[in-house]
Amino acid sequence: MEELRELAKKLLQEKQVNAVVGYECDRRGVRPAFVDDPAGCDRLVFDHRCVQNLPAYLSPRRTNVAGLGRLAVVVKQCDARAVAGLIRESQLKRENLVLIGVRCGGVAANPNESRELGAETLALRCYGCSGTETAMADYVVGEPKTVPAAGGDRDARLAEIEKMSPEERLALWKEWLSRCTRCHACRQVCPMCFCERCVAEKTQPNWIESSPHIQGNFSWNVTRALHLAGRCVDCGECERACPAQIPLGLLNRKLAKIMSARYGFAVTDDPSTPAPIGSYRLDDGQEFIL
Amino acid sequence: MSVPAKEKASSFEPNIVAFVCNWCTYTGADLAGTSRLNMAPNVRIIRLPCTGRIDTLFILKAFERGADGVIVSGCHPADCHYTAGNYHARRRFAVFRELMEFMGVDPQRITFSWVSASEGGKWAEVVNSTTEKVRELGPFVSYPRVAHAQVK
Numbered sequence: 001m002e003e004l005r006e007l008a009k010k011l012l013q014e015k016q017v018n019a020v021v022g023y024e025c026d027r028r029g030v031r032p033a034f035v036d037d038p039a040g041c042d043r044l045v046f047d048h049r050c051v052q053n054l055p056a057y058l059s060p061r062r063t064n065v066a067g068l069g070r071l072a073v074v075v076k077q078c079d080a081r082a083v084a085g086l087i088r089e090s091q092l093k094r095e096n097l098v099l100i101g102v103r104c105g106g107v108a109a110n111p112n113e114s115r116e117l118g119a120e121t122l123a124l125r126c127y128g129c130s131g132t133e134t135a136m137a138d139y140v141v142g143e144p145k146t147v148p149a150a151g152g153d154r155d156a157r158l159a160e161i162e163k164m165s166p167e168e169r170l171a172l173w174k175e176w177l178s179r180c181t182r183c184h185a186c187r188q189v190c191p192m193c194f195c196e197r198c199v200a201e202k203t204q205p206n207w208i209e210s211s212p213h214i215q216g217n218f219s220w221n222v223t224r225a226l227h228l229a230g231r232c233v234d235c236g237e238c239e240r241a242c243p244a245q246i247p248l249g250l251l252n253r254k255l256a257k258i259m260s261a262r263y264g265f266a267v268t269d270d271p272s273t274p275a276p277i278g279s280y281r282l283d284d285g286q287e288f289i290l
Numbered sequence: 291m292s293v294p295a296k297e298k299a300s301s302f303e304p305n306i307v308a309f310v311c312n313w314c315t316y317t318g319a320d321l322a323g324t325s326r327l328n329m330a331p332n333v334r335i336i337r338l339p340c341t342g343r344i345d346t347l348f349i350l351k352a353f354e355r356g357a358d359g360v361i362v363s364g365c366h367p368a369d370c371h372y373t374a375g376n377y378h379a380r381r382r383f384a385v386f387r388e389l390m391e392f393m394g395v396d397p398q399r400i401t402f403s404w405v406s407a408s409e410g411g412k413w414a415e416v417v418n419s420t421t422e423k424v425r426e427l428g429p430f431v432s433y434p435r436v437a438h439a440q441v442k
């Protein structure tokens with residue numbers, strides 16, 4: 001922690017950056033923090049409650065953050081995939097950014113987790129992750145840590161749903177999606193949802209009905225998931241933000257599986273890997289086309 | 291063949307929306323028409339510049355508004371008039387189809403095909419086979435629609 005604070009202080013004092021984006025403690029766990037004063041660096045923390053995906057602040061949609069100028073951002077390996085995604089899609093310039101890579105060792109599912117990190121508390125996205133720093137990092141802080149063993153098969157629920165009959169699956173999704181209040185928190189929290197004008201807000205024509213009934217909800221959730229196919233960085237923030245507790249992660253995970261099976265794509269922190277949607281191969285599978 | 295089943299099958303006329311590209315399938319459909327080929331009258335064609343322009347929301351909207359089936363058709367690979375629109379569409383629809391299946395929407399409701407400008411006969415086949423298939427599947431009442439939710 002000292003290492004992180006010292007580094008942040010140095011970056012601010014030397015005016016290498018105008019602000020450091022990291023985490024601080026709050027009475028309800030850990031929350032994102034913007035530090036622009038070297039004296040404030042002692043607020044910064046990093047532990048297993050630092051679940052938020054901070055690169056979400058870097059999307060150009062957030063003009064107030066862009067106005068801050070050059071930033072340093074604390075990134076876990078998984079967060080770096082969002083930075084890579086934004087660079088890949090020309091939303092961000094790598095040289096305008098200092099990345100502080102943390103050796104993470106896994107995080108809990110919630111930033112207010114009071115228990116130790118273990119199989120029960122470990123976030124799903126950490127299952128199978130090495131928890132090491134990202135290759136993109138300019139600075140690396142923290143001692144190497146090991147991620148606790150996973151508490152089971154991450155995709156058990158997915159596999160269960162895949163085995164159901166189509167009618168059961170539709171009934172399940174109808175029930176889940178009918179709870180959606182169309183608050184769009186899942187979109188706001190997503191680092192890769194950076195459109196200036198979301199299709200869900202267009203009214204001429206009104207592609208996605210905006211009132212919270214099952215018709216629009218279905219269309220909205222299918223579209224949100226599809227627009228992130230091959231782009232989702234698997235940070236799990238949409239599901240955590242959803243006040244209706246809809247298992248949005250299942251849709252994202254399913255799409256990641258499709259991307260891997262069909263196009264051999266896995267989300268990465270390397271910005272030079274082309275995204276699977278937006279690129280193509282002449283011999284892509286077309287068994288479903290007459 | 292039992293008589294009631296036949297009656298039931300013949301009393302339902304499916305509504306099918308076809309999203310087709312201007313250059314290949316639309317011209318192919320035109321050829322099918324001018325060649326006086328026998329086609330089911332259930333399909334309404336919506337012409338777009340390219341399969342790459344066919345957003346998955348078009349399909350969802352068609353189902354929302356009461357379509358029982360959808361056809362998406364365009365130029366064969368290597369024939370796209372915008373070079374690569376159909377290759378992009380191919381990926382998008384492959385993924386869309388699998389996601390729909392995961393959410394319990396029967397992928398048989400959507401037919402994808404490549405029909406070139408000279409394949410009037412193939413278009414007639416696509417139309418007829420899709421109409422037959424959707425007729426067998428019956429009205430698409432399970433799709434999440436407000437009208438149906440309210441009736442319940």
Ligand code: SF4
Pocket residue numbers: 076077078079104105106107125126127129130131132147
């Ligand atoms: S996925 Fe990996 S890098 Fe991300 S929080 Fe979990 S262990 Fe850390």
Ligand code: SF4
Pocket residue numbers: 179180181182183184185186187221238241242243244245246248
């Ligand atoms: S966060 Fe949940 S309730 Fe809000 S729009 Fe997204 S899915 Fe719907």
